[in-house]
Amino acid sequence: MDVALRSVRVALVGNPNSGKTALFNALTGAHQKVANYAGVTVERKEGFIRTASGRSLSVLDLPGTYSLRARSPDEEVTRDAVLGRLAGEPAPDVVICVADATNLRLVLRLALELRQVGRPMVLALNMYDIAQRQGLRIDLEQLRAELGVPIVTTVATRRRGIENLIAEVEALGLQAGLAAPEGEGSWRAPDPAEIRNAAREAERIMRACVRPPERPDTLTGKIDSVLLHPVGGLVILMALLFVMFQAVFSWATPAMDAIESGFGLLGSGVAAVVPDTGPWALVQSLLVDGVIAGVGSVLVFLPQIVILFAFIILLEDFGYMARAAFLMDRIMGGAGLHGRAFIPLLSSFACAIPGVMAARVIDSKRDRLTTIMVAPLMTCSARIPVYTLIIAAFIPDRTVWGFANLQGLVMFGLYAAGIFSALAVSFVIRRIFWRGAVEPLMMELPTYKMPDLKSVGFNLWVRARIFMERAARIILPLMIVIWVLSTFPYPPEGATGPAIDYSFAGMIGHALEPLFAPIGFNWQMVIALVPGMAAREVAVAALGTVYAVGDTDSAVRLLGATLAAQWSLATGLSFLAWYVFAPQCVATLGVVKRELNSWKWMWVMVVYMFALAYLASLITYRVSVALGGGVIGG
Amino acid sequence: MSHVIRLSEARVGQRGVITSVGTHGQHQPDDIELERRLLELGFVEGARVELIHEGLFGHDPIALRVDDMRVALRRKEAASLIVELSSDIAA
Numbered sequence: 271m272d273v274a275l276r277s278v279r280v281a282l283v284g285n286p287n288s289g290k291t292a293l294f295n296a297l298t299g300a301h302q303k304v305a306n307y308a309g310v311t312v313e314r315k316e317g318f319i320r321t322a323s324g325r326s327l328s329v330l331d332l333p334g335t336y337s338l339r340a341r342s343p344d345e346e347v348t349r350d351a352v353l354g355r356l357a358g359e360p361a362p363d364v365v366i367c368v369a370d371a372t373n374l375r376l377v378l379r380l381a382l383e384l385r386q387v388g389r390p391m392v393l394a395l396n397m398y399d400i401a402q403r404q405g406l407r408i409d410l411e412q413l414r415a416e417l418g419v420p421i422v423t424t425v426a427t428r429r430r431g432i433e434n435l436i437a438e439v440e441a442l443g444l445q446a447g448l449a450a451p452e453g454e455g456s457w458r459a460p461d462p463a464e465i466r467n468a469a470r471e472a473e474r475i476m477r478a479c480v481r482p483p484e485r486p487d488t489l490t491g492k493i494d495s496v497l498l499h500p501v502g503g504l505v506i507l508m509a510l511l512f513v514m515f516q517a518v519f520s521w522a523t524p525a526m527d528a529i530e531s532g533f534g535l536l537g538s539g540v541a542a543v544v545p546d547t548g549p550w551a552l553v554q555s556l557l558v559d560g561v562i563a564g565v566g567s568v569l570v571f572l573p574q575i576v577i578l579f580a581f582i583i584l585l586e587d588f589g590y591m592a593r594a595a596f597l598m599d600r601i602m603g604g605a606g607l608h609g610r611a612f613i614p615l616l617s618s619f620a621c622a623i624p625g626v627m628a629a630r631v632i633d634s635k636r637d638r639l640t641t642i643m644v645a646p647l648m649t650c651s652a653r654i655p656v657y658t659l660i661i662a663a664f665i666p667d668r669t670v671w672g673f674a675n676l677q678g679l680v681m682f683g684l685y686a687a688g689i690f691s692a693l694a695v696s697f698v699i700r701r702i703f704w705r706g707a708v709e710p711l712m713m714e715l716p717t718y719k720m721p722d723l724k725s726v727g728f729n730l731w732v733r734a735r736i737f738m739e740r741a742a743r744i745i746l747p748l749m750i751v752i753w754v755l756s757t758f759p760y761p762p763e764g765a766t767g768p769a770i771d772y773s774f775a776g777m778i779g780h781a782l783e784p785l786f787a788p789i790g791f792n793w794q795m796v797i798a799l800v801p802g803m804a805a806r807e808v809a810v811a812a813l814g815t816v817y818a819v820g821d822t823d824s825a826v827r828l829l830g831a832t833l834a835a836q837w838s839l840a841t842g843l844s845f846l847a848w849y850v851f852a853p854q855c856v857a858t859l860g861v862v863k864r865e866l867n868s869w870k871w872m873w874v875m876v877v878y879m880f881a882l883a884y885l886a887s888l889i890t891y892r893v894s895v896a897l898g899g900g901v902i903g904g
Numbered sequence: 905m906s907h908v909i910r911l912s913e914a915r916v917g918q919r920g921v922i923t924s925v926g927t928h929g930q931h932q933p934d935d936i937e938l939e940r941r942l943l944e945l946g947f948v949e950g951a952r953v954e955l956i957h958e959g960l961f962g963h964d965p966i967a968l969r970v971d972d973m974r975v976a977l978r979r980k981e982a983a984s985l986i987v988e989l990s991s992d993i994a995a
Contacts, residue, residue: 336944341937373973376946462926462936465943473948482972490974491956498967500960596976600961609965710938710981711965712945715974 277318277326278443279360281351283384284368285377286334287589287716289396292426292725293368294331297436304736307356312347313630321440322433330362336376338383339459342633352387353457364442365391366435371401371408371423372487372717374480378472379465381417386457390442391419394435398423400719405484413479427722490589490717497590503597511616514581518574518620519651525573533566555757556750564749565742567805568857572734574620574651579733580726582613582628587721592713599711605693606700608632609711611641615692618648622858624737626865634709640699642866643875646858647692647851649685652806656849657684659810663830664842680846687850691882748856749804756801756812768818775800789848789887790841790895799854806854838902840894847890851883911953911985914966919954922947924986938984946970947985 284290295302298317307314315331332351333344340346347356354361367384369377374395384391393413395401401408414421420438424431460468497503537558544554585591591613599609607615610632618625625645632638665677754774761772770776779797786796794816802809810826817832833842853859853876863872894900908923925947926939947953947970956974957967965978 337940339940339944341941375971375973376944379944460940462939462943465940466948469943469946469948473950486972494957494967494974498957500958504960592976596957596965596967597959599965599976599978600959708980710941711976711978712941712981713976714945715967715976717974 277328278364278440279362280327280329280364280366280439280443281362282329282331282366282368283348283352283380284334285336285370285373285380285714287714288334288368288370288373288377289426290334290368291331291729292722293366293394293396293424294329295725295728296424296426296429296432298329302732304732307347307359312344314347319436321436323440325440325443327436327439327443329366336380337460337465338380338387338457343635344630344633352384352389362389364439365389366439367391367393367419369393369395371395371398372404372406372483374408375472375476378417378475379468381419382468382471383457383460385417385419388456390445392435392438392442393417393419393421394431395421395423396426398431399425399428401483404486407481409479409481413475416475416479427725487717493718494593494715497593498596503593507594507597510585514578514616515619517581518577522573522577526570529570529572530566533562533569537562537566552757556753559757560750560753561746563811564753564804565746567808569738571621571651572738575624575737576730576734578617578620578624580730582617583726583729583733584721587719587726589716589718592715595711595713596715603708604697606696606704607640607644607693608634608637608709610713611637614641614645615648618645618650621650621652622646622648622855623861624733626858626861627737629865636704637709639866639871640696640704642862643699643871643878644692644696646853646855646862646875646879647688647695649688649850650806650855652855653684653849655807655810657681657846659813659826659830660833660842660846663834664837664839684846684850691851695878695882748860752801752804752856768816770797770801770812770815788891789884790838790844790891790900791848791887792837792841794836795841795845799852802854803856805857806849809849809854836902838895839899840891841902843894843899844887844891847886848883851879851886853879907989909987909989910983911955911968911987912979912983914955914982914987914989916955916958918989919952919969920987920989922949922951922953922985923988925949925984927984935984938981942981942985945975946973947975953985953987 282290282294294315294317298319301319302315302317305314305316306312312333317329317331319327319329321327330351332348335345335348337345338349338352340349350356351359352362352365365384365387367377367381369381381391381393395408395410410421410423420442422431422435422438424435426432497506540557540562541554544550544557546554582591585594595609595612597609598612602609602611611629613631614625614628616625617628622645625648626642629638629641629645632641661677661680665680668676670676670679755778756770756773756775758773761767761769765772776797778800779793782796783791783793794813797816798809798812801812801815810829813833814826814829817829817836837845859872859876862875863869866872911922914920925942927935951971952969954969955966956969959965963979965976966982967974967976968982
C-alpha cells in the first residue's frame with residue numbers, strides 16, 4: 271500500500287541507557303500497546319502519533335543494542351525488526367537512531383551499521399540539555415554531512431525537540447513512499463575487521479564533529495567511588511535491600527487489606543444479587559468462590575509488586591542497577607548465576623511472577639533459563655500466611671539463646687532455606703546442563719542521572735498494567751479449573767463431611783493419600799493441596815474448609831488450634847518443608863511456560879520442585895519422628 | 905619505559921592504551937564472538953582505559969573507564985585485551 275494512505279512505520283533503535291524509552295513515551299504519550307512478538311518472549315511496544323498534518327505514525331520501541339549483530343533474544347528482535355525479517359512485521363519506513371548526546375562514540379558506530387540497512391534514518395541526539403550543560407560542542411551541520419542523515423536534538427524528559435523529530439520522520443516517510451522498498455540493503459553481520467573499521471570511522475567523525483566537554487561529568491566518578499567501594503558498596507547495597515524489604519512488607523499492608531476486603535465485598539455483593547437456589551447456586555459459587563476469590567488471591571499482591579517495581583525503576587533510571595549487578599556478580603557467580611539475575615531473584619521475594627518476567631534483562635538464554643528455574647524457590651509473600659499459620663500452631667513463642675524469638679527464628683530459617691536451595695539448584699543446573707559454561711559479564715555502567723518522577727510514574731503504571739493483564743489472562747482460566755475440581759461432583763444427600771471431601775479434589779486427595787503418608791500428611795492436608803495449587807496462601811482457606819472451621823479472620827486462630835490438636839509436630843514441620851519447595855502456584859507455572867515459550871521446561875520445573883518438596887518433607891518428618899515429634903496433639 | 909600487560913592483570917588506578925583486542929591465532933567461535941563484543945563496547949585498539957574499581961572477592965569483576973564511558977568486565981574477558989600502560993604509572 272502507498273505510504274501516503276497508510277500510517278508510516280517508525281522504529282526506535284539505540285544503545286541501552288540512551289533514553290530511548292523516555293523518547294518513546296514523549297513521542298507517543300499514553301497511546302501505547304504492549305504485547306509480545308509472535309513466538310518469542312520479547313516485549314513488543316508500539317505507540318501511535320497523529321501528526322499536525324493528520325498523518326498517523328506507528329512507532330516501535332525496539333530493545334536497546336550496541337550492534338545489529340544480535341546475541342540475545344532481545345537484540346535478535348531489534349535486528350529482525352529493522353531488517354523486516356519478522357513474520358507479520360514489514361520493515362520500518364523510517365528508523366530513528368536514538369543517541370545519548372553525551373556518549374556518542376558507540377552509537378555512531380551503530381548508526382553507520384544502520385545506514386547500511388538502507389532505510390531512511392533520523393539521528394535523535396537525546397539528553398541534549400545535559401550535553402549543553404557540560405559544555406559539549408557538537409557541530410550538527412558537520413555531523414549531518416558526515417552521516418548523510420537528518421539530525422534532531424531532543425530532551426525527551428522535557429518534551430523538547432519532539433515536534434521537530436516528528437516533522438523529520440514524516441518528511442522521510444513521504445520520500446520513502448516514492449522509492450521502492452529496498453529489502454535488507456547491504457547489511458550483513460560484520461566480522462571483527464569490519465567492526466574495527468567502523469569504530470575507526472566513528473572515532474574520526476567524533477573528532478571532526480564533537481569538541482570534548484568543558485565541564486565533564488565528575489559526579490558519576492564521585493558517586494561510584496562510594497557505591498562501588500569493594501566493602502562499602504556491598505554494605506550500601508544490603509542496606510538498600512533492607513529498606514526495600516521493609517517498604518514492600520510494611521507499606522503495602524494497608525493497600526493489601528483494602529484489596530482483600532474489596533474483593534470480599536465484591537464477593538458478598540455478587541452473592542447478594544445472584545440467588546443461591548437451583549442452577550443459580552452454581553453460578554454464584556463459580557463467580558464468588560472461583561473467579562472473585564481466585565483473582566483476588568493473586569491481585570492482593572499488586573501493592574507489593576508496585577512498591578517493588580517503583581524501587582527497581584527508580585534505581586534503574588538513576589543508573590544503580592548495573593552497579594548492583596557488578597557488586598553481586600562474584601557472589602551470585604559462585605552459584606552459577608549471572609550478576610543480572612539479582613533483580614529477578616529479588617523481585618521473587620514479593621512474587622515469582624514479576625521475578626520471572628524481570629528475567630528478560632538477562633542476555634544469555636542459559637542464564638535466563640537458570641534464573642527462571644530457581645526464581646520460585648525464593649520465599650514469595652504468598653508463603654507467609656501458610657508459614658505464619660503453621661508456626662503459630664506448632665512452634666512455641668519463647669526466647670532462645672537469651673535474645674532470639676523461636677518463632678522468628680523458624681521464619682528466618684524458612685527464608686534461608688529458600689535462598690540456599692535456589693543457589694544450590696542453579697549450581698547444579700550450571701554443572702549438569704551447561705557443563706560449567708560461563709557467559710561473560712560485559713555491561714556499560716551508565717552515567718548517574720536524577721530519575722524523572724513523571725516518567726517513573728508512567729513506567730510504573732505500564733508495568734502494573736502488564737502484570738494485571740497477564741495475571742488476569744493466565745490466572746482466570748486456571749482458577750475456574752480449580753473451582754471445578756473442588757466443587758464437582760456434589761456431596762450425596764445427607765452427607766456429613768465438608769462438601770470438598772466428595773469433590774474431584776477430595777477424590778484426588780484420597781487417592782494420593784498413600785503417597786503422602788510417608789511424609790506425615792493426612793487426607794485432609796492432601797485435599798487442601800489441590801485448591802492450594804491456585805496460590806500458596808489459598809492452602810490456609812482450603813485447610814479451613816476441610817477442617818470445617820470457615821475462613822474468616824477469627825477462624826484462622828481457631829484453625830491453628832484445630833491443627834495443633836490434630837497434627838503432630840512432625841507433620842507441621844513436614845508441611846512447612848513442603849511449602850518451601852512445592853510449586854503450589856499455577857499462575858507462576860503459567861507465566862514460566864509463557865516466558866520460556868516451552869511446556870518442557872515448565873514440566874521440568876514442576877517435577878524438580880515437587881521432588882525436592884517430597885524429599886525435604888520426608889527427611890523433616892522422619893527426623894522429627896525419630897526425635898519424638900510424632901505424637902499427635904503433643 | 906613502557907610496560908605491556910594483559911588488562912586482566914591490571915590493578916586499580918592503572919591506565920594505558922589498548923594495543924590489541926582478541927586472542928589472535930585461536931579462531932574458536934567463542935573467541936571471535938568475544939572479540940566482536942569487546943569491539944562493540946568500545947574496546948578498540950587505541951582506546952584509553954583505566955581500571956577504576958574492582959569487586960571484593962578475587963578483585964573481580966572490574967570497572968573500567970574506556971575513553972569517555974564506563975564498562976564492567978570480568979578479568980576473564982579482560983584477559984584478551986593487551987594494554988600498554990602509561991609510563992607515569994608503570995615507572
